[in-house]
Amino acid sequence: MEKETRLSPDQLYRHCNTELLPFKTTETLEPYTGFFGQERAVEAMEFGIGMKRPGYNMFVMGNPHTGRFSFAIDSIRAIAKKELKKTSDWCYLNNLQESRTPLAINLPAGKGWVLKRDIKHLIEGLLTELPAAFESPAYQRKKSKVERDFNRLYDQAIELVDSLAREHSIALYRDAGSIGFTPVADGQGMDEAAFSQLPEEIRDEFTSNIAKLEDHLNEELASMPTWRREAGDRMKALDRDTARSAVAPLIQPLREKYHNNSGVPDYLTQLESNLVKNAVDIIGDDKQSETRTDSARRQYMETTFGVNMLVDNQKTKGAPVVFETHPTYDNLFGRVEYNSEMGSLSTNFQLIRSGALHRANGGYLVLESEKLLEQPFVYGALKRALKSHEIRIENPMSEMTGMGTITLAPQSIPLHVKVVLIGTRETYYLLQELDHDFEKMFRVVVDFDEDVKREPATIRNYARLMKTLADEEGLAPLNRQAVARLVEHSSRLTEDQELLSAHVGELVDLLCEADYKRIKHKDEVINDQHVEMALQAKERRTSRISSKILDSILNETVLIDTDGEAPGRSNGLTVLGVGDVSFGFPARITATVHPGNRGIVDIEREVTLGQPIHSKGVLILSGYLGHKYTQDFPLTLSASIALEQSYGYVDGDSASMAEICTLISALTHIPIKQQFAMTGSINQYGEVQAIGGVNEKIEGFFNLCKTRGLTGQQGVIIPKANVRNLMLKREVVDAVADGQFCIHAVATVDQGLELLMGRKAGQMKEDGTFTQRSVNAQVVKRLREIAKAKA
Numbered sequence: 001m002e003k004e005t006r007l008s009p010d011q012l013y014r015h016c017n018t019e020l021l022p023f024k025t026t027e028t029l030e031p032y033t034g035f036f037g038q039e040r041a042v043e044a045m046e047f048g049i050g051m052k053r054p055g056y057n058m059f060v061m062g063n064p065h066t067g068r069f070s071f072a073i074d075s076i077r078a079i080a081k082k083e084l085k086k087t088s089d090w091c092y093l094n095n096l097q098e099s100r101t102p103l104a105i106n107l108p109a110g111k112g113w114v115l116k117r118d119i120k121h122l123i124e125g126l127l128t129e130l131p132a133a134f135e136s137p138a139y140q141r142k143k144s145k146v147e148r149d150f151n152r153l154y155d156q157a158i159e160l161v162d163s164l165a166r167e168h169s170i171a172l173y174r175d176a177g178s179i180g181f182t183p184v185a186d187g188q189g190m191d192e193a194a195f196s197q198l199p200e201e202i203r204d205e206f207t208s209n210i211a212k213l214e215d216h217l218n219e220e221l222a223s224m225p226t227w228r229r230e231a232g233d234r235m236k237a238l239d240r241d242t243a244r245s246a247v248a249p250l251i252q253p254l255r256e257k258y259h260n261n262s263g264v265p266d267y268l269t270q271l272e273s274n275l276v277k278n279a280v281d282i283i284g285d286d287k288q289s290e291t292r293t294d295s296a297r298r299q300y301m302e303t304t305f306g307v308n309m310l311v312d313n314q315k316t317k318g319a320p321v322v323f324e325t326h327p328t329y330d331n332l333f334g335r336v337e338y339n340s341e342m343g344s345l346s347t348n349f350q351l352i353r354s355g356a357l358h359r360a361n362g363g364y365l366v367l368e369s370e371k372l373l374e375q376p377f378v379y380g381a382l383k384r385a386l387k388s389h390e391i392r393i394e395n396p397m398s399e400m401t402g403m404g405t406i407t408l409a410p411q412s413i414p415l416h417v418k419v420v421l422i423g424t425r426e427t428y429y430l431l432q433e434l435d436h437d438f439e440k441m442f443r444v445v446v447d448f449d450e451d452v453k454r455e456p457a458t459i460r461n462y463a464r465l466m467k468t469l470a471d472e473e474g475l476a477p478l479n480r481q482a483v484a485r486l487v488e489h490s491s492r493l494t495e496d497q498e499l500l501s502a503h504v505g506e507l508v509d510l511l512c513e514a515d516y517k518r519i520k521h522k523d524e525v526i527n528d529q530h531v532e533m534a535l536q537a538k539e540r541r542t543s544r545i546s547s548k549i550l551d552s553i554l555n556e557t558v559l560i561d562t563d564g565e566a567p568g569r570s571n572g573l574t575v576l577g578v579g580d581v582s583f584g585f586p587a588r589i590t591a592t593v594h595p596g597n598r599g600i601v602d603i604e605r606e607v608t609l610g611q612p613i614h615s616k617g618v619l620i621l622s623g624y625l626g627h628k629y630t631q632d633f634p635l636t637l638s639a640s641i642a643l644e645q646s647y648g649y650v651d652g653d654s655a656s657m658a659e660i661c662t663l664i665s666a667l668t669h670i671p672i673k674q675q676f677a678m679t680g681s682i683n684q685y686g687e688v689q690a691i692g693g694v695n696e697k698i699e700g701f702f703n704l705c706k707t708r709g710l711t712g713q714q715g716v717i718i719p720k721a722n723v724r725n726l727m728l729k730r731e732v733v734d735a736v737a738d739g740q741f742c743i744h745a746v747a748t749v750d751q752g753l754e755l756l757m758g759r760k761a762g763q764m765k766e767d768g769t770f771t772q773r774s775v776n777a778q779v780v781k782r783l784r785e786i787a788k789a790k791a
Helices: 039-050 068-082 112-135 137-167 192-196 200-220 224-257 264-283 294-305 329-333 356-360 369-374 378-388 396-401 425-434 456-473 480-494 504-520 528-541 544-554 612-629 656-668 694-708 720-725 730-737 749-757 775-790
Strands: 058-061 088-093 103-108 170-175 178-185 307-311 321-323 339-341 344-346 364-368 418-423 444-447 451-453 499-501 569-578 581-594 599-602 638-643 676-678 715-719 742-746
Touching: 039 058, 039 068, 039 418, 039 444, 058 068, 058 425, 068 321, 068 364, 068 418, 088 112, 103 112, 103 264, 112 137, 112 224, 112 264, 112 294, 112 307, 137 170, 137 200, 137 224, 170 200, 178 200, 192 200, 224 264, 264 294, 307 356, 321 356, 329 356, 329 378, 356 364, 364 369, 369 378, 369 418, 369 425, 456 480, 456 499, 456 504, 480 499, 480 504, 480 528, 504 528, 544 569, 544 581, 544 694, 569 656, 569 694, 581 656, 581 694, 599 612, 612 656, 612 775, 638 656, 656 676, 656 749, 656 775, 676 749, 694 715, 694 720, 694 730, 715 720, 715 749, 720 742, 742 749, 749 775
Parallel strands: 058 418, 058 444, 321 364, 364 418, 569 676, 599 638, 676 715, 715 742
Antiparallel strands: 088 103, 088 307, 170 178, 339 344, 451 499, 569 581, 581 638
16 A cells, blocks of 8 residues: 555655746746736636727726736726726815815816816906006096096085075084084174074074974985986996906807807806996905005905816826725815814815816725725725715715815716726625616726646646746846756646746845845846745745744643654644745544444534634534445444644644544544544544645654654655645655655545554455454454443
8 A cells, every 4th residue: 555655756746847848948938928827817817808899897806916917007097098988187166155065077188287277377367457547547437437426416405495495594504414403693603602602592493493494404405316216226226237348258258169069158158247236346456445565366266267177187197096995085076175264164166176086087096995885884885986986075074073164066977987996806706796776887897817827838827927027127047957946946836847937026025035135145037046035035034933833842831743653642643834934734633432322522623723714624523534434333432632832722633543543443442543643534434535735744753753863664645636736845855755754645545544553444245344454343343342331
């Protein structure tokens, strides 16, 4: 059995034949264009970009190091530049009829800043022409005439009353804007002392006449409010005509220039009407307590009539492509800012700020799904925007608190954008499960492959890819031995001799470290030794935890045997992952058996350290025992299985082969060779199934054996299905070639038992019994004894 299952050194590592690389260095190769091994993703991306119907947004999913982000950005930008569809500029203008709802204006790309410039020139002209018009002699004459006409009516009424007063020896006088009457004697007004000395009859007559004159004066001035109103109306009409004569010639050219741009002519009409109506207030009036200064007048004009340039696509070629790195609500949908004045907040349309959706409108918006989901309110708001095809600038917190600062409600902007989310598969499936609208809105899935087939054509393309990456990073060329070593390492990353890893990011990091080693050794090109040194350096940097575990085994803090024999005890193999580093190490598995009917007790599960998959593997053991050994009598036993000295959660079923062998050893008291460690999962029929992390597991046990001293008897038992996954380190392969270490691949539990126990497992005969003195015969014998003892 040892010869049948022992693997040769060639099976442990697949070398890359340098004859497949017909070059000396990558300097002579053509750069690689496209995306390595992502034909399916390229096809999906082309479909997603080409499909213009609503709902065909894209989700690019895959692991971060596969180049999914650069692929998405580069693909979209390449196609967006070629799109003939013209983009638009967006501006916000003050709604002069309702200032809380600013007007959204759409203009062809490059015309927004032209409109802003023209409105600025218009304001400059108005600041000059309006004051000049109101200071002109013609205006002053007309204004004086209105004032004179009003004063003439007033004076005529006063003169009439004055003439009547003189007939009764009474004088009319004006004092501080008021009108009064006083008796006259000898051409002089009488004071109170003189008036009191007059006879009472004369005093009464004067008093009566003065009362009649006051009544008459009131009658004559009764029409004064009407005169004042008419004068005011005439002044307003004069002001409007004067302002219109100054404003109309300045606005008319703009009206003609923008007559084809929707919304601009209507705004110019509003602008003209507002200027004509409020011209006097704008330029200031000498009668006001404080005349408006030139700077204040300019600020008012720009704040009220200027253009808020929301999106400027003047320099955009093709469709816009926007990647928002921090997709908060404000960064995505825009916001309204505020000024603090004397402790109070104020705002206006000039403080409206654009978001990524505004800038990407008419093109493509790229977002990282995990960052999008981290932000409150954003995902729901994005869905509403895509459904309604419009962008609304709102404050989401006001809905939560029920309170909000008085703010603006800008007009919504029509939205035509294709959203590209980049994320992991876990995020995609989570959204698919929890959000029923997700599939309807993101119909195109761009799925990135993790690996590609290792074929001659693929290897040559892989070499071209390395040349391209080295050139982009400013690294030295690689010789073909270095490329061959990188191909081999790529297969190790995929844990498959027939595949290459598509994780471009990890390849770039390795190339940079290899070039660093080249510089230290003053070589001209990167060779395989530089790559090997870079790999070893990274392993040393990340080996602290694995070294600690190895030390704990060597000083017998953790008990692991690598020689001798013992019943009910074996060496399993586990993999520990810490961040992006994983390494293997052995773990002792023990089992005990005694009469009873509790079945097989998984101690890890009992103390809630065993996770579901591990517990499943242990439960399969009962199915295997019952199927193989107890067809004609009940399976009755009590057994306990434990992964010794494990103090954390245990998951995976890769220990189930070791557990069944250990259980059979404890049941039959046949000892297990401790120089072996094993890994593999089993099914209920005793077939050994593939597991993950096989390279790290083998290397973990090898390191322990090498440290203690290789005896030539030590080795690892793995599933036969995992042979294609072997890409072991050179020192392990060399040790196997020298006969210092061995690796066996088994397909059944019986093969594993024969290796571990050094005796035949036994074949089932026609009568349903196993060959005598075999392991399986001993198992049946012990199970019968336990069943009879229980009965």
